[in-house]
Amino acid sequence: MTRRTMLQGAGALALSLSVCATAFAADPVRIGLAMPLSGAAATYGNDGRQGAELAAEEVNAAGGILGGRKLELIYEDDKGTPQGGVAAVQKLMTVGRAKVITGGMNSSVVLAESSVTRNKILQVNMGAQADAITDQGSPFLFQVNNTVSMNSRAFNKYLTDVLKPKTAAYMGENTEFNKTVLEHLKASLAAAKIELVSVSTYDADTNDFTSIITKVKSQNPDLLYVSDAYPSRAAQLWKQVRQLGGFKHEAMSPGVVTPGMLKPAEGAMNGVITGEIFVASEPSPANQAFVQAFRKKHNVDPNKVHLVAYEAIKVIAEALNRAGTDSDYPKIAKVLRDNPWPTPRGMLKFDEKGRASAPYFYIQQVKDGQLVLLTQSRN
């Protein structure tokens, strides 16, 4: 081996190393989003996509993560069914070569997906709220949105301590989300010695509530508590409540009232009290930065689904960056649990079950078609 060939060898070696390094550096971090993009829940998937894309653009504009690697979002339609969710996640993990799985708007779909990702890949559940998801305690599973229980405890406290109705009635769609809401409502009302005079659960296809509302009115409760996460049906329900004269106090389960619900309600929801972990009008600089950025892109205020999608992508990016890896999931999970994460809502902390607890809980009331802040409580 003459000196010259060795030099050439070394040069070639150095060159290939750097090429490989840049290749490594240039290789985008692929994040897989499994969301409902067709069928009845497509509106949620649509919102999730907008929130996630905004966050990814911001991260990439700031130079990407792990030494300049850009984020790349790949989507799969979970069709709103457990089978669809499992197929979407498996496709993202293998064919899509995603490093992280996120998305998730429906609890039973995320539950099915969590069995596929358990101990295999980091999964950050954006929107689904059923407690059962995080109760399983799978190590790489995190949830950005409040669980149903967290929201209900904070909201029910306001109802029993501030509103103090003598009697109450419940109306809600027959889903697992509402089942937990009803359980918490019954517990809070019983503790405050408030009588729950009637409970009506209706199915997804119901679009005429006049006879249910008529029956509830005949028991003239002080408070009507409605739990329905589906915008068009909820708007229509409140229209019919208005047509039949309304109730003294009216409340809507926390975390579901969105502009997409207020607009079709055409003012029928005025006076309704609800709660939320996020309010577009919240003055803090972090929140306003997010709201302005979103309004610039879509000229409309962001809703809670946009928020949790945006936060999920931002938290994933920063966690991977701080852990310095996109595949050592035990390390990433530890980093996620040990550190608070800056988000438009303030600093998010994940508990040992992977649940993020929102720093603030806002009580709001609908006034001429807009959500107005009543009070704000620290969690």
Place this chain on the structure above:
Amino acid sequence: MHRPGSEAVRARGVVKRYGGVVALAGVDLEIGTGEVFGIIGPNGAGKSTLFDVLCGITKPTEGEVFLFDRPVNDVPPHEIARQGVARSFQRTAVFGEATVRENLLFGRHAASSHSVLGRILHSAAWRRDRDAFEAKAREVLELTGLTEDQHRPANVLAYGVQRRLAVGIALMNDPRLLFLDEPAAGMNGKESADFVELVRAIEPGRTIVIVEHDMTVISALCRRTLVMVDGRPVTVGPPGEVFRHPEVIEAYLGADDE
């Protein structure tokens, strides 16, 4: 003449009403075992209704029908078939989509006894049924002259050939009593002649009842025939005699205007 007391078919005071319409107004009839018996009458005389009642497809409003001295009024049609009574219909005569051979296989169905499991394990019962079917099929194909057509779908066969296949299906279970509903309808001279040959060939040891318009077929095959007019039995007797009966002439040719 037939041996008394051993009738294949006996009808007592059979009446059939559809709502207000009286299709059969009191029919009493005996057909001896081994006899070839004809039923004739102008359109709307109740021949087909009588055919359906006698072979047990429809139940009479009043009266009683006995096949081989056993009452069949409240016996379901498929049960009657299993007692050796076969029928071939005018309209829905064959299984159109299936081949001739498969048509015969369906005919054989009632007699075979193997189970599905038998089929998988080629059990003795299945093999016995299969060989019995092969033998019977060959015999019937020969009889009805359909041997070379056996793999062709039934719906491509000429009308006359389909009628012969219909009789072939009925023969697969060696019926003791065979009902034929207007078998020669729509056949040309040669086809109906062949058909008469076929019936003659299968006649021994069997009772055959034929409802028919074609007088040549009736007189060629039947020793006795019943004439029906407006739902009433008018006369029974050898074909030659019944044609001279005044009411029969009037029914067929219309009243002679004086």
Place this chain on the structure above:
Amino acid sequence: MSSTRAFRINGAHLIVAWLLVIAAFGTLVSNPFVVTLAGYTSAFALFALSINVMLGGLGEVPLGQCVFFGLGAYAAAIGMKSFGLPFELALLIAMAVSVAAAAVIGALTLKLTGAYFSIVSWGLTGVVLVAAMNLEHVTGGPLGIFGFPTITFAGVDLSEPRGYFLVCAVLLVATVVVLAAVRDSRFGAAIESVRQNPHLARSMGVDVFRQRLKAFMLSAPIAAMAGALCIPYTQIVTPEVFAVSNTVDALLMVLLGGSRLLVGPVIGAMIFSIIPYFFNMDPNVRILIFSSAIILIMIFAPGGLHQLMSAVADRFTGGRRAPSGI
């Protein structure tokens, strides 16, 4: 029995050929997503086969077949979760439960035919879906039943893609063999005669109602097995298993493959699952294209692919081929 001798030769060959294909696919294909999807497709092909027992066999459209699919899933899930039974036993119980249910439902609905039978059986899925949502202590309500221990079948771990695919595929082939035998048996001949000409069949001694009921009770356990075999894939059983959309998907598989061919539904299942896997455009556009294709098929080849293939084959062989084929 016409093609008896021929069947024994080419039948045995075909079974061996299918098993070889399965073994090869199971070992050679490495991508776990494709292998698991193939397993789920085999399970769903079983459901399509059960529908074809009614559609190809009796000429009836069993929109309510997903009642047995769901019953199988729930019975197996409850068997495993609340009674701690092994999957094999839970599967058998699920199939037995579905046969009993078929006897009752069949006795009620099989008196009807055509559109009425389809709509009443569709109605049943509506009633059963509402029951599954509301009987929470039994069915776990809207969230359903989840959190199963690791599911194994004859020692094979079903959460592992290769194992899941092999078990589902072998059960599929076994079912095809049984159905082939049924079709050639006395019972199969009776069913075919009832489908083609119930009036004539009755006059030949076939108890038409009983044969329809037996066919219905044969199709139920196959659907129940399909339902139970989907549990290792989804790891959760929700009321949506009773949704009529499951039946419609399986019906599309049958129509794609051709209802007159015994393995038509299996071919249709492969096409139905594999095509979307390659196209990953906007899901709504995919639904648009897929549904339009179905319309075109129903206009130009109502017999599905089978009709197209045999039309092409006829053009080559001059049309002397007997239509029967495994």
Place this chain on the structure above:
Amino acid sequence: MDLLLQTLVNGLVVGSGYAVIAVGLTLVFGILGIVNFAHGAFYALGAYAVFLALSVGVPYLVALPIAVAVVVAVGFLIELSIVRRSLYGVGNHGSLIVTFALAQVLMALMLLIAGPDPHPVRSPFGQSNLEVFGLMVAGQRVFILLVSVAVLSAFGLWLQRSVRGQQITAVAQNPRGALYSGINVPMIRTISFMLGVGAAGLAGGLLAPITTVFPTMGNGSLITSFIVVILGGMGSISGAMLGALLIGLANALFETYVSVQWTPALGWVLVIAILLFAPQGLRGKAQLDRY
């Protein structure tokens, strides 16, 4: 306010909405023998047409007839291109699958054009209520009641009185007989299909202000209309109207006095009972052949 009286009124008003949807299905199913699974999609098409017309400033009372015209035109094109070629004389599963696929195509198109989010449709009667001796009925619902009664009775009369109407009834009873007596059966079938889907479009337009407009809104109404048509008896317009009012009342009473969550199953239990014990339904022809 007397609960029972208000429940009955609610039932009747909702029933009238069902009537308009169901009569469309009766026409297509009863007369053409097509199991039309796309009926819900035409209902949604009517609602979307009204929504799109409103969004370009056309007032509701003008948008409604336009919507019906649009749906009738789409019905004409579909009958000509797809239905005529594949569905007449084909076994049941043919019409089942083709119409189901057609429903998916229409819904996917609506979703791609108008997006997945639900849209409100402003009713010309706003949130006004009609207070009639203590009973409350929303303005829009009264409008639905009036329009459905007017349209259905006009249609019933037209069917009996006009030549075209009698031809439709003739084709319904005996297509072959009608053909031999010189009726242009294909043209009558096209008209029947257009009328059937037009009725669905009208129902969509009428109910849109109450249900808001979203891509899969047709599914719920499809199930309801099948229940009503079977209950009322196949092919009978008056039967469909009677069945619709019956279902409206039964649902309202059951929901108020028995249990809300089991109500969706009520419709189907009634249908199964009817088909098993009174197959011709309330007024339809006994078309069933039974074993």
